[in-house]
Amino acid sequence: MADPSTYRPRPGEIPTEPGVYRFRDQHSRVIYVGKAISLRSRLSSYFQDISALHPRTRTMVQTGASVEWTVVRNEVEALQLEYAWIKEYDPRFNVKYRDDKSYPYLAVTMGEDFPRAQVMRGAKKPGTRYFGPYAHAWAIRETLDQLLRVFPVRTCSKGVFKRASQVGRPCLLGYIDKCSAPCVDRVSAQEHREIAEDFCDFMAGNTGRFVKDLEQRMRAASADLDFEAAARLRDDIVALQRALEKSAVVLPDATDADVFALADDELEVAFQVFHVRGGRVRGQRGWVSEKGAEEIADIVEHLLQQVYGGESPEAVPREVLVPVAPTGRGNLEEWLSELRGSRVQIRVPQRGDKKALLETVGRNAHQSLARHKVARSGDLTARSQALQELQEVLELDEAPLRVESFDISHVQGTDVVGSMVVFEDGLPRKSEYRRFIVREGTADDTAAMHEVLTRRFRHLLTAPHGAPEETTGGGDEASAGPTGQPVTPEGRPARFAYPPNLVVVDGGLPQVNAAAAALSEVGVNDVSVIGLAKRLEEIWVPGQDYPVILPRSSEGLYLLQRVRDEAHRFANTFHRQRRSKSMTVSRLDGIPGLGPARQKALLKAFGSVKRIEAASVEDLAGVSGIGPALAALVHERLTGEATTRAPSVNLATGEVLD
Structure with a gap:
């Protein structure tokens, strides 16, 4: 362990402005990131009497070899920079408020030409709408199966979609009307996107208008004596109602809120959060983390900082309900409002339905901590x-x-x-x-x-x-x-x-x-x-x-x-990945000047090697990056038919030389 006095900065050189500081160890690795309203006051507290520090903090100070800081204009900027550095450096002594459990989400890839609904885990991707998290993947599939009757959005993989478009026949879901089959042009790309947007609106909690619309259409069909259409619409309404039954109504005023609760002891703290959208619980998750010397208000502040940092605007609700007001509540509200693009309130409910819901989430947190203690009581000791x-x-x-x-x-x-x-x-x-x-x-x-x-x-x-x-x-x-x-x-x-x-x-x-x-x-x-x-x-x-x-x-x-x-x-x-790649040989391989990028461009334009083979030289030359000479060479290699000699070309750039 190092002596903190060897790298203690002189008090006069530490600024009194707000800022963010980093402790580094002897290998220049960032081991702790923190923020302070006054850098001088906060940093001085680490070096005055280390015996009075919390054991975890004392170990951090003794492990460190240097400390550095960055001055910012206000506390909101300090909050943003602290989150960015914690995410970038993953410091050893910062308490992790997210565990390594991968929760499944219902994701809709709105960034694709034909959006796809699927179960997703892991890091969130830009251009994708996420709903959840869910406790089990089967719960997502059950919900999705009910809703596909009303919102026949694509669920197949890229490979299945591509093969269906090549052969001109949809998959089974297309035949049973649980997919609108954009692969065979039953609907246009714009029409399919509108279906996906309606699906996302329903999942986001805007459910009433869809049920009312189906009821009106059912009554109109019945009035026109089109009883078959009315029966189909009736079944669609039942499917929506079954999907809604899976998420209980917990707040009658259609509130959008995230409800956090925690349970702690001397060493660890357990968190639970219910994601409420439109008054219904749309997702739930929980985790257990180590506990440092922080007060509960500081824990809540860092929890919200790490949960919402990096999230998309639609993932931030209008209200955040917590058991204790976080430190820097006003700064957090300002930061979350910037993320969402509209006003966000952090509240501690005192009475009514929201207070009762918070107590329910709190009971879940206590049970989670108890289960964790039983399951992993000997893990730290064993390590x-x-x-x-x-x-x-x-x-x-x-x-x-x-x-x-x-x-x-x-x-x-x-x-x-x-x-x-x-x-x-x-x-x-x-x-x-x-x-x-x-x-x-x-x-x-x-x-x-x-x-x-x-x-x-x-x-x-x-x-x-x-x-x-x-x-x-x-x-x-x-x-x-x-x-x-x-x-x-x-x-x-x-x-x-x-x-x-x-x-x-x-x-x-x-x-x-x-x-x-x-x-x-x-x-x-x-x-x-x-x-x-x-x-x-x-x-x-x-x-x-x-x-x-x-x-x-x-x-x-x-x-x-x-x-x-x-x-x-x-x-x-x-090794299996490389062996599989080396065993996959394409007929396009080995053609001079046709590297991976140009092969990909040809396959994207024509869909398959068979279609490339059937294309004319002029069609091949129309692909970006494929010049006349290279197009003639590709056609000759694939078909075995010699073409009229094309002008010489630089295969690296596609430039015609003569």
């Missing part, structure tokens, strides 16, 4: 025990808080790839995972492991430009930071900038020796290397003739197995 056990058995200077594991995957020397997975504090950190494409001609697993580790730790020491073969993207241009660690021009640590405490390779003594040799050649001498062999689960250490054997019930062995198996899974997944 701490595993790290301490590995430190003792492997004779490490400190507990291996960051473990990196590497594995190689291939089939008889083809499509050789490597993987790197990262565990921090005993938990996977998937944003730090990396994949490597090993160069062709590598003799065996040990040579491939040597190459992967050499490349990884060369990045650590020199931080060069990102290598193109790493499929996760190239690194940033970097230079040495104040602590000697590479940083980008914007001041962020470069890729691979954080050294591990322990490297785990999949294999026995040969793989371990190859890994140790790679680190030694690069000049890394302060990182421990071990190998975990699958057969007997023994641990191999470089330079030792006999392995370390841990009991099968050991928490340390269990952690190593998890790390090793995750690296194996990650490598195999990447």
Whole structure:
């Protein structure tokens, strides 16, 4: 642990204006982000008497190696910048108010030419309307199945849609009138978009007008003695009513609000939120997070900040109901109003239906915390025990808080790839995972492991430009930071900038020796290397003739197995992707001048290779990026028919030379 006095700024140089501050560790990694009305007052409180600080805050200050700050004009700007930095850096000591659970949403891809309704998880995409979240995916499918009768929006994948348009026949849903079949031009793109917009309006809570419209049309059809049409409309009304029955009415005044409640103890806090639209519960979610030294008002402020930051305007409701008024309530309302584009109120209900609903959400939060305590009561203890056990058995200077594991995957020397997975504090950190494409001609697993580790730790020491073969993207241009660690021009640590405490390779003594040799050649001498062999689960250490054997019930062995198996899974997944791609050969491959971009342009214009083959040279030349000479060459290669000699062309640019 560092002495905070070694990097404590002089009080006179800290401004008194509002701003946002960042603590960094010895590797220039941001470990905490905070905001303050007065930077001088807030930062001074971290260094006066650390023994009086909350244990979590004291550990953060002792882990830090430097502190920096940015002055802003007002508290709203500080709120926005704090959220942006927390999202960008994912600091270790900031309390996470979102867990890693992926809730399903009903999503409508309004950004596509033919919007599609489907179940979606994970990060939200621009141009897509989301409804939910739902507790179960089957609940979304049941709701969608009821509504497709009235709103026959497309639900098929791009592949199914494309095949249906090519053969001129819709899928089963098109035949049973649960899809308007825009793939075969039963409706135009504009008409299908209007259906999707009506579907979104219904899901957003504007339900009354649709039911009333169907009732009026049913009565009109009955008056005209068109009883078949009236019966179909009656069934449509029943379908809408069944869909509405699945969401209970909780607020009679058609309120749009998000209702938050929490339950906490000394260590953790559980949250629940009900998303109410049009007076009905349209979604529910909950999560449990660690609890720092914050008061409940501060927790509520940061909760709202992280829940709504980055959301689309329609995801922010008119009202936010909370159990305790958050710190900086006025600033939060102003910030949320900017996000929504209209007035947003944060209220603490005192009586009536909203107070009763808040109490219901609170009971859900208490039950969630109780279930979490029962299910994971031993998790933190087990992880701490595993790290301490590995430190003792492997004779490490400190507990291996960051473990990196590497594995190689291939089939008889083809499509050789490597993987790197990262565990921090005993938990996977998937944003730090990396994949490597090993160069062709590598003799065996040990040579491939040597190459992967050499490349990884060369990045650590020199931080060069990102290598193109790493499929996760190239690194940033970097230079040495104040602590000697590479940083980008914007001041962020470069890729691979954080050294591990322990490297785990999949294999026995040969793989371990190859890994140790790679680190030694690069000049890394302060990182421990071990190998975990699958057969007997023994641990191999470089330079030792006999392995370390841990009991099968050991928490340390269990952690190593998890790390090793995750690296194996990650490598195999990447290898299967590359092998599948290499086995997919198109007739367009190998035509000079026809690269992936131009192949994609041709397929988008014609729909299939068969249609490209049937097209004339003039039609091919009409595609953007395809010149006359290249069009003639494509036609000749696909049909085998020689065409009249076209003028010479530069295949890289499509420019006619003569």
